[in-house]
Amino acid sequence: MNPAQSSSIAVTDELARFAAALDWETVPPHVQAIMPVLMIDMFRAAAVGSDKPWTRAVGQSFGSATGADCASLLYAGRRIEAGRAAFINGTAAGGLDWDDSHVAAIIHPGVCIWPAALAAAEIAGASGRELLTAVLAGYEVAIRVGMSIQPEHSLRGFQGTPTCGALGAAVACARLFRLPAERLRDALGIAATFACGLSQFFVSGSDIKRFHAGKAAANGIEAALLARAGLTGPRDAIEGSQGFGRAFSDRFDPSTAVKDLGRHFPTEWVSLKPHAGSVRMQAAIEGAAMLARAGVRIEQVASMELGVHGAMMSKLAANRPVDYQQAQLSTPFAAAMAVALAPGREGPLTLSVDDFEQYLDDPAIRDLSARTRCVVDARVEALTTAEAVPARVTITMKDGSRVEQFVEHPKGCPRNPITADEVVQRFAAIAAPRFGAGPVDAWLEQARHPERLASVAPLFSLRG
Incomplete structure (x- = not known):
């Protein structure tokens, strides 16, 4: 044209x-x-x-x-x-x-x-x-x-x-x-x-x-x-x-x-994100966490390679973030955090914004991030859709052995969603300590069915 x-x-x-x-x-x-x-x-x-x-x-x-x-x-x-x-x-x-x-x-x-x-x-x-x-x-x-x-x-x-x-x-x-x-x-x-x-x-x-x-x-x-x-x-x-x-x-x-x-x-x-970082990073974080929970420990890792979509290379592949906003947009840093933190946490791993701030200067995580590189992966590109971006995580251990995890549909994408009940639970876990369980439960009763509300006033009832 x-x-x-x-x-x-x-x-x-x-x-x-x-x-x-x-x-x-x-x-x-x-x-x-x-x-x-x-x-x-x-x-x-x-x-x-x-x-x-x-x-x-x-x-x-x-x-x-x-x-x-x-x-x-x-x-x-x-x-x-x-x-x-x-x-x-x-x-x-x-x-x-x-x-x-x-x-x-x-x-x-x-x-x-x-x-x-x-x-x-x-x-x-x-x-x-x-x-x-x-x-x-x-x-x-x-x-x-x-x-x-x-x-x-x-x-x-x-x-x-x-x-x-x-x-x-x-x-x-x-x-x-x-x-x-x-x-x-x-x-x-x-x-x-x-x-x-x-x-x-x-x-x-x-x-x-x-x-x-x-x-x-x-x-x-x-x-x-x-x-x-x-x-x-x-x-x-x-x-x-x-x-x-x-x-x-x-x-x-x-x-x-x-x-x-x-x-x-x-x-x-639309996707929802378990982790506080780019939606395109979620599969790599999930794959790294899966390998860590299968026995990989950060002190045993020689290097990590992340197979990603080519569109990520110019914006999400930096491995030496200068602040924790940039760390949230660094696939290598987030994957290194997952390797370090997943073994010690119960339940599904969640990397919060507070985690990125707390671990930005962690020597072990920064060192592994610096030894992590992103590469364009043909299978990742072939399987990327309008709904999700896969990732391949390959870890080379210091003893020379290698382990690999491929994640096609990361948690939160439409094919593997964070369910409505899980969204409610996530909200309650964050909001109840601040506002009280009773007010949060009452708010959720309204918010789960906003089509029934005569006005939006009840949505502003939580304060504090």
């Missing part, structure tokens, strides 16, 4: 009309069932992240703003200007790298969309069913646009979460404000020009990824508020000759964004 020409497919308009018309009753039951699970998992991440230093820093910078449209801060019992509430709540949920992920779109949709949509739902007095419908529309738009520009979007140095996530957040909020399709299209156009997010943190570390999702959530609700006020965005903001798709990718496929729209829901391919 001539890059000077706009697409003949009116992507922006089709997505807007889909989102405005989406009817919860027509959504397949298995997709309906996913949405409360994704919401509870977002609240879990926010419960962990709400007292992290990056969330406190954003809160100190933006937490005092008030205005006509205010929304609640999660777990805080107070309300501030909606855009800033979405920013802080999105930072709390998204700053951990322990959130939902979509492999094909290369984004974390939930931590952008839920915080923005919850704020919009408060403003609009929306019901739980309206919230679920709007958020599903947001997921679909963010994921579909992501799939239409990836992986070139990522390879060019952008992160899809704050770019595509802003589009999904805008759609969800505009739907909750009950805007017609034309105004919803304006919200998309405004969000498209707000969207940005660079990936240099993969190379240099820093805190920036910690608040990418929060900024996307803020951009989304602000775009919807501006559209509600009557401001317009380009009708072809996504597919235009100088629009989102061509500005952010060397390969924009407009047909991918609208294929089977309203009939197939790629939201069902």
Whole structure:
């Protein structure tokens, strides 16, 4: 296609009309069932992240703003200007790298969309069913646009979460404000020009990824508020000759964004993560942990080789992380942690953000990480799907022997899911010590069936 020409497919308009018309009753039951699970998992991440230093820093910078449209801060019992509430709540949920992920779109949709949509739902007095419908529309738009520009979007140095996530957040909020399709299209156009997010943190570390999702959530609700006020965005903001798709990718496929729209829901391919790191690292962590629990001990290891997908090599293969944000994006470091920690822990191994902070300077783990290399693996590439990225872990022992583990469907991917009951248990394990078992059980009764709620107010009942 001539890059000077706009697409003949009116992507922006089709997505807007889909989102405005989406009817919860027509959504397949298995997709309906996913949405409360994704919401509870977002609240879990926010419960962990709400007292992290990056969330406190954003809160100190933006937490005092008030205005006509205010929304609640999660777990805080107070309300501030909606855009800033979405920013802080999105930072709390998204700053951990322990959130939902979509492999094909290369984004974390939930931590952008839920915080923005919850704020919009408060403003609009929306019901739980309206919230679920709007958020599903947001997921679909963010994921579909992501799939239409990836992986070139990522390879060019952008992160899809704050770019595509802003589009999904805008759609969800505009739907909750009950805007017609034309105004919803304006919200998309405004969000498209707000969207940005660079990936240099993969190379240099820093805190920036910690608040990418929060900024996307803020951009989304602000775009919807501006559209509600009557401001317009380009009708072809996504597919235009100088629009989102061509500005952010060397390969924009407009047909991918609208294929089977309203009939197939790629939201069902969303993964949840056992470990606080990239979704593409989960199989390698799992494989390393399996070998450790089969008898491998870190002091016996001479070297480790990780067979990975080629798309990981430029961003997830560094083996000497400079800070614990970068450690969470280092497949060698995470696999070395798994070898070290799995034998001493009961139950399924979970690497938390606190683990990465605690063990960043551990001499044995850093030494094994430095002796671990990633290589492109043909079988991994052949078996990678829109749902999961496999990994091969090969460990060479100091006595010259070798052991190997291949993981095709890591825990958390749609073929090997973290179940709804497990999501509830994960939330309760984190939230009960902070808020009390009784209040957490009462909250979960509401959160497991948000479609029954007349308003979203009960979702903000946990405080402390």
